[in-house]
Amino acid sequence: MKQTCLITGASGDIGAAIAEKMAARGFSLYLHYYKNEKGIKKTANICRTFGVNVQIVNADLSEKNSVNHLVNQITEPIDVLIHNSGSSYYGLLTDMTDKEIEKSIQLHLTSPIQLTKALLPPMIRKQNGAIIVISSIWGLTGASCEVIYSAVKGGLNSFVKALAKELGPTTIRVNAVAPGAIKTNMLSSFSEKEMEQLEEDIPMGRLGTPAEVANAVSFLSSNEASYINGQILSVNGAWYC
Numbered sequence: 001m002k003q004t005c006l007i008t009g010a011s012g013d014i015g016a017a018i019a020e021k022m023a024a025r026g027f028s029l030y031l032h033y034y035k036n037e038k039g040i041k042k043t044a045n046i047c048r049t050f051g052v053n054v055q056i057v058n059a060d061l062s063e064k065n066s067v068n069h070l071v072n073q074i075t076e077p078i079d080v081l082i083h084n085s086g087s088s089y090y091g092l093l094t095d096m097t098d099k100e101i102e103k104s105i106q107l108h109l110t111s112p113i114q115l116t117k118a119l120l121p122p123m124i125r126k127q128n129g130a131i132i133v134i135s136s137i138w139g140l141t142g143a144s145c146e147v148i149y150s151a152v153k154g155g156l157n158s159f160v161k162a163l164a165k166e167l168g169p170t171t172i173r174v175n176a177v178a179p180g181a182i183k184t185n186m187l188s189s190f191s192e193k194e195m196e197q198l199e200e201d202i203p204m205g206r207l208g209t210p211a212e213v214a215n216a217v218s219f220l221s222s223n224e225a226s227y228i229n230g231q232i233l234s235v236n237g238a239w240y241c
Helices: 013-024 037-048 066-071 098-126 147-170 192-201 210-221
Strands: 004-007 028-033 054-058 080-083 130-134 173-179 232-235
Touching: 004 013, 013 028, 013 037, 013 080, 013 210, 028 037, 037 054, 066 098, 080 098, 080 210, 098 147, 130 147, 130 210, 147 173, 147 232, 173 210, 210 232
Parallel strands: 004 028, 004 080, 028 054, 080 130, 130 173, 173 232
Antiparallel strands: none
């Protein structure tokens, strides 16, 4: 039976890796993006080589009412919902504007909650489905100069735990993956020396890869994880464990 997966933020490194992994498993895909049109088209073309149906959807999830715009582009029930959209802000809390704080909360917390609420009814009717949130190590430990990012990721972790309990009787599973330092464009501003120091701080001595995050997401969305619910799975090489 054909299953359909929606991945938000599918144009980035981690989102693209997740999309390719789900396509390889035979899922029809809705791939969401906001600005990176070149990236999303590349990812969509790769996914289509697996013989699956791929549709691209667009929305700025940092804006209010954007979820309605996204949902209106989806024409079939979603079996697996993967919340991956996000951006980081590095700087002091006192240097953030109220608008930046508001947009970060909308993007990382409010929109995922609203999108989940909108897409849940068909899952509940079928008594089946999986919801996976891409959280962060900072949602577990907190990070200086990434205070709001840490706060919203921590909020998502609590959302996962609470919703898993609420949906438990329906067999819909809700989990999160909390990556540590992953080799993506988000680290492109780091100098070579800073990267070396970062790798030295990680017990495994290296950064993770988007594929390793995608593997964890794929597992949590599969029947092999049928009794795993309400969990935050850390993928961080024993960094801050």
